[in-house]
Amino acid sequence: xxxxxxxxxxxxxxxxxxxxxxFSPAHIVRLYDxxxxxxxxxxxxxxxxxxxxxxxxxxxxxxSFVRILAHFRPAENNxxxxxxxxxxxxxxxxxxxxxxxxxxxxxxxxxxxxxxxxVLRSMMEMQVTEEQLESIADRTIQExxxxxxxxxxxxxxxxxxxxxxxxxxxxxxxxx
Amino acid sequence: xxxxxxxxxxxxxxxxxxxxxxxxxxxxFPLGAASSPDISAPDGAGGHxxxxxxxxxxxxxxxxxxxxxxxxxxxxxxxxxxxxxxVLLASLMKLGFHLIPRLSGIVPESCxxxxxxxxxxxxxxxxGEEVPPVLDSKLFFLCLLxxxxxxxxxxxxxxxxxxxxxxxxxxxxxxxxxxxxxxxGLLFAVCQIEGTHLSQxxxxxxxxxxxxxxxxxxxxxxxxxxxxxxNELLHILVFGESLLNDAVTVVLYHLFEEYSGAGEVTLMxxxxxxxxxxxxxxxxxxxxxxxxxxxxxxxxxxxxxxxxEPLFVFVYSYMAYLSAEMFHLSGIMALIACxxxxxxxxxxxxSHKSHTTIKxxxxxxxxxxxxxxxxxxxxxxxxxxxxxxxxxxxxxxxxCLVSRVIGVVGLTFIINKFRIVKLTTKDQFIVAYGGxxxxxxxxxxxxxxxxxxxxxxxxxxxxxxxxxxxxxxxGMTIKPLVDLLAVKKKQEAKRSINEEIHTxxxxxxxTGIEDICGHYGHHHxxxxxxxxxxxxxxxxxxxxxxxxxxxxxxxxxxxxFKQAIELVESGGGVKMPAAMPLQVSMQNIQPKKQPPMAADxxxxxxxxxxxxxxxxxxxxxxxxxxxxxRSYNRHTLVADPYEDGWSEYMLKKQRMIELxxxxxxxxxxxxxxxxxxxxxxMRRARLASDPxxxxxxxxxxxxxxxxxVELASPQSPDSVNLVDEFxxxxxxxxxxxxxxxxxxxxxxxxxxxGKGGKGEEEEEEEEGENKNPGLLxxxxxxxxxxxxEEDEPFLP
Numbered sequence: 001x002x003x004x005x006x007x008x009x010x011x012x013x014x015x016x017x018x019x020x021x022x023f024s025p026a027h028i029v030r031l032y033d034x035x036x037x038x039x040x041x042x043x044x045x046x047x048x049x050x051x052x053x054x055x056x057x058x059x060x061x062x063x064s065f066v067r068i069l070a071h072f073r074p075a076e077n078n079x080x081x082x083x084x085x086x087x088x089x090x091x092x093x094x095x096x097x098x099x100x101x102x103x104x105x106x107x108x109x110x111x112x113x114x115x116x117x118x119v120l121r122s123m124m125e126m127q128v129t130e131e132q133l134e135s136i137a138d139r140t141i142q143e144x145x146x147x148x149x150x151x152x153x154x155x156x157x158x159x160x161x162x163x164x165x166x167x168x169x170x171x172x173x174x175x176x
Numbered sequence: 177x178x179x180x181x182x183x184x185x186x187x188x189x190x191x192x193x194x195x196x197x198x199x200x201x202x203x204x205f206p207l208g209a210a211s212s213p214d215i216s217a218p219d220g221a222g223g224h225x226x227x228x229x230x231x232x233x234x235x236x237x238x239x240x241x242x243x244x245x246x247x248x249x250x251x252x253x254x255x256x257x258x259x260x261x262x263v264l265l266a267s268l269m270k271l272g273f274h275l276i277p278r279l280s281g282i283v284p285e286s287c288x289x290x291x292x293x294x295x296x297x298x299x300x301x302x303x304g305e306e307v308p309p310v311l312d313s314k315l316f317f318l319c320l321l322x323x324x325x326x327x328x329x330x331x332x333x334x335x336x337x338x339x340x341x342x343x344x345x346x347x348x349x350x351x352x353x354x355x356x357x358x359x360x361g362l363l364f365a366v367c368q369i370e371g372t373h374l375s376q377x378x379x380x381x382x383x384x385x386x387x388x389x390x391x392x393x394x395x396x397x398x399x400x401x402x403x404x405x406x407n408e409l410l411h412i413l414v415f416g417e418s419l420l421n422d423a424v425t426v427v428l429y430h431l432f433e434e435y436s437g438a439g440e441v442t443l444m445x446x447x448x449x450x451x452x453x454x455x456x457x458x459x460x461x462x463x464x465x466x467x468x469x470x471x472x473x474x475x476x477x478x479x480x481x482x483x484x485e486p487l488f489v490f491v492y493s494y495m496a497y498l499s500a501e502m503f504h505l506s507g508i509m510a511l512i513a514c515x516x517x518x519x520x521x522x523x524x525x526x527s528h529k530s531h532t533t534i535k536x537x538x539x540x541x542x543x544x545x546x547x548x549x550x551x552x553x554x555x556x557x558x559x560x561x562x563x564x565x566x567x568x569x570x571x572x573x574x575x576c577l578v579s580r581v582i583g584v585v586g587l588t589f590i591i592n593k594f595r596i597v598k599l600t601t602k603d604q605f606i607v608a609y610g611g612x613x614x615x616x617x618x619x620x621x622x623x624x625x626x627x628x629x630x631x632x633x634x635x636x637x638x639x640x641x642x643x644x645x646x647x648x649x650x651g652m653t654i655k656p657l658v659d660l661l662a663v664k665k666k667q668e669a670k671r672s673i674n675e676e677i678h679t680x681x682x683x684x685x686x687t688g689i690e691d692i693c694g695h696y697g698h699h700h701x702x703x704x705x706x707x708x709x710x711x712x713x714x715x716x717x718x719x720x721x722x723x724x725x726x727x728x729x730x731x732x733x734x735x736x737f738k739q740a741i742e743l744v745e746s747g748g749g750v751k752m753p754a755a756m757p758l759q760v761s762m763q764n765i766q767p768k769k770q771p772p773m774a775a776d777x778x779x780x781x782x783x784x785x786x787x788x789x790x791x792x793x794x795x796x797x798x799x800x801x802x803x804x805x806r807s808y809n810r811h812t813l814v815a816d817p818y819e820d821g822w823s824e825y826m827l828k829k830q831r832m833i834e835l836x837x838x839x840x841x842x843x844x845x846x847x848x849x850x851x852x853x854x855x856x857x858m859r860r861a862r863l864a865s866d867p868x869x870x871x872x873x874x875x876x877x878x879x880x881x882x883x884x885v886e887l888a889s890p891q892s893p894d895s896v897n898l899v900d901e902f903x904x905x906x907x908x909x910x911x912x913x914x915x916x917x918x919x920x921x922x923x924x925x926x927x928x929x930g931k932g933g934k935g936e937e938e939e940e941e942e943e944g945e946n947k948n949p950g951l952l953x954x955x956x957x958x959x960x961x962x963x964x965e966e967d968e969p970f971l972p
Binding site: 072135 | 339596675677678679680682684685686689736789793
């Protein structure tokens with residue numbers, strides 16, 4: 001516990017971080033250790049080269065690191081949520097929003113066909129032809145697109161995934 | 177429902193029931209007579225023998241008997257005849273139950289079958305014959321059980337199984353151990369009580385009994401859970417537990433049986449038992465996996481002998497089971513492992529028809545097996561020597577229930593600490609209540625040696641009572657309870673491509689996140705396994721270039737194919753989605769974004785590249801289908817649920833093709849006669865029996881169907897277009913080169929079905945029902961001439 005406290009004191013604004021993300025002090029410390037091991041140059045920031053970027057920012061400091069990972073905490077359904085508090089970071093909606101943001105590269109609130117194609121391309125790893133990708137993208141948009149604007153908004157995205165157990169899929173037990 | 181059709185249906189049902197009952201009567205005597213071979217020796221054969229003997233001894237004085245024109249020789253065919261008779265009885269029973277709709281809704285099939293077995297056994301006994309020992313352990317374990325387990329293993333939904341493997345193993349291993357010791361120990365304690373007169377029952381036989389009766393039975397679970405359509409998680413939990421507890425049961429059974437004679441089990445024996453358990457379970461899985469890989473490897477080379485492809489799957493799996501049983505490993509686990517390992521690779525290699533064959537055969541065999549097992553249970557109940565002991569039996573039943581509940585609750589408490597999606601109380605109740613015992617327990621009890629276990633008959637009685645209790649009481653009440661508790665039911669809708677894409681995407685994402693956290697979790701290992709699979713295994717086991725195909729593409733093709741089939745089956749007429757989607761897809765396809773117009777619009781223009789692409793996509797989509805079975809409900813052999821509002825994409829593509837065909841080959845087409853001269857059934861029959869008949873249909877001259885891109889009102893003109901497009905494709909094959917012909921050969925299936933469907937459309941105005949069994953038969957059975965066309969690579 002002693003080391004925990006000393007590590008905690010090194011991190012600025014740690015209470016606010018804990019409150020925002022819901023992580024326990026032990027978790028924060030664990031993540032900090034991990035962050036430091038990833039941050040090979042000890043700059044206090046992680047660059048895409050450090051782990052082969054997962055999000056849009058060029059660098060990630062510890063707070064963002066923790067915030068992003070907070071999305072993957074297993075959700076707690078039992079605790080009745082206080083409606084005055086903001087939506088917890090690891091609720092289903094937040095997780096879905098996070099996933100949506102990964103698709104929506106230009107951040108216009110919609111997944112356009114081009115963005116979808118890009119995601120598909122990166123997932124398929126060059127094993128399929130462009131035409132097949134386009135067919136799949138067309139089909140995907142057709143299925144999900146309810147308001148016929150040829151793009152998938154967040155609502156449509158959420159609706160198309162309502163049968164999938166997002167809580168299960170986007171949770172890592174480690175971060176409980 | 178009209179009153180006359182109702183009464184007609186009633187009469188038909190009554191007639192069939194009468195036939196069934198007469199048949200029952202008729203079968204009683206041969207089946208009963210089977211057990212007493214002396215009586216069944218017919219006169220003719222005996223007469224023959226006597227004649228020959230006499231003739232041999234005394235050639236001259238014996239008068240020549242008249243040449244027997246007709247003689248009866250039952251002994252000659254006795255064994256196969258009886259077997260066939262039983263199978264026929266079982267199948268007729270299955271037919272009969274579905275004729276009485278209310279009954280099959282209330283009472284699960286397994287109960288009805290046991291009752292039938294009781295009836296048959298009773299009839300045999302009444303007839304004075306000795307009831308044959310039908311549930312012989314050898315017959316059961318070697319013939320009746322494997323098909324059911326193979327069916328379960330082959331169609332096991334791997335993903336939910338693996339996701340919950342920890343929970344399943346906990347229930348299977350620790351739950352069964354707990355049950356066995358709890359029941360056995362407490363039974364022994366009860367037996368020691370003065371008033372029960374059971375003091376001669378020692379500890380070890382009690383524990384043996386406990387281990388026999390504590391195992392949840394896969395057959396019973398399958399039979400009952402199938403009908404209640406519970407959600408996937410609970411189904412896989414209970415079912416997985418019933419499969420995996422076989423290893424525990426095997427070890428405990430052998431352990432206690434071995435040492436019952438010696439009278440004690442030392443700590444060393446217990447330790448050896450644990451080792452034995454590991455060997456039994458892991459060894460069984462290993463044996464199954466080896467045979468599975470062999471089967472997959474063999475299937476790589478079967479491209480020229482498609483007809484025997486299913487045989488490899490069946491024989492390798494059966495051999496896996498037998499090999500495991502030879503070493504006293506867990507045969508069930510071997511079979512499951514074999515089926516699960518074989519399936520992904522074999523399915524990529526074999527033809528569509530072989531896949532259908534495997535599916536149908538497995539379902540058929542497992543269905544018959546299950547029916548037979550339950551009937552035999554009934555017969556064996558009547559037959560077996562019974563030693564009823566109120567105390568023993570009632571205590572057994574109560575203890576089994578109690579131990580199951582305590583076990584499930586206790587284990588769930590521990591398991592929930594490790595699960596992300598926790599098991600609620602409702603889930604726990606269903607898991608506990610669904611722990612049915614079945615024929616495996618009975619057969620294991622039957623195997624007991626009479627000399628070593630003098631109380632064998634009492635055990636058997638208790639086992640049978642327990643089985644009856646669980647199957648009847650729990651089986652019948654679980655359905656209303658599920659409804660009462662509003663337990664989540666199975667989701668019937670199939671996966672959309674959105675879900676597939678996003679799920680895969682999330683998998684990738686989670687793997688990355690886990691890497692970042694430095695946490696080697698679920699996704700990490702799954703990803704590693706997938707990579708290993710792709711890199712090494714698929715290359716060895718999958719023929720041709722197919723191993724490179726990513727899962728998403730396969731899924732996409734499956735969906736498209738399914739849609740094409742649905743489209744064709746309904747003749748394109750009945751279930752047409754709204755006009756709006758048409759516009760969207762039109763825009764997607766056309767390079768020039770022309771606004772969609774009304775019916776009198778000119779033919780749309782598109783580039784050659786686009787045509788080519790569409791044609792290629794269509795050709796590849798209409799190739800082999802790999803229908804992924806999403807749920808293993810035995811009653812749905814046709815695993816293609818109809819989508820509610822399909823996208824127009826396929827229709828658009830086909831329309832494009834027909835349009836470009838029209839442009840290039842105006843004069844060389846064969847069309848289906850617009851007004852059918854013969855009834856659709858006849859035409860379907862003709863086409864189904866001889867696909868080549870398609871080529872001989874001449875177009876009535878001057879019958880040029882107008883092709884209109886009708887967007888607003890997709891009614892029967894579209895169906896004409898669709899079918900004509902196919903027919904034109906077929907017609908053009910005679911002029912084109914051979915490789916086109918191959919494609920046409922494959923395209924035969926939809927056209928023949930489509931024509932039949934279209935004919936039906938025209939005959940009867942507008943059918944609300946678009947499920948047409950005739951079409952499906954056409955589709956799945958195009959005839960032997962198409963055998964050679966299956967060799968096209970999956971990806972164009």
